[in-house]
Amino acid sequence: MPPRWPRVPTRDDPAFRRVDDRMTFATHVAATIALNSGCWFSGLSSGRIGPGPRS
Structure with a gap:
């Protein structure tokens, strides 16, 4: 419910x-948070950022 303004x-x-x-x-x-999270998730899913290969 949106706030009511008295005047x-x-x-x-x-x-x-x-x-x-x-x-x-x-x-x-x-x-800003949504855009930043979307960019971060996009980078993770494309493999550009995140944990590297384990040896």
């Missing part, structure tokens, strides 16, 4: 700006 949201409202900035930051962190 019309505008960027001029400091409380709304704080919530909006935190949600934007969390979205960017999640996207």
Whole structure:
């Protein structure tokens, strides 16, 4: 359920700006982590990174 805001949201409202900035930051962190994990997994599956051959 999305959060309810008691008034019309505008960027001029400091409380709304704080919530909006935190949600934007969390979205960017999640996207960066997803991209980084995808690149890492892609490198593992292609054999470019990861443990080498055991002797």
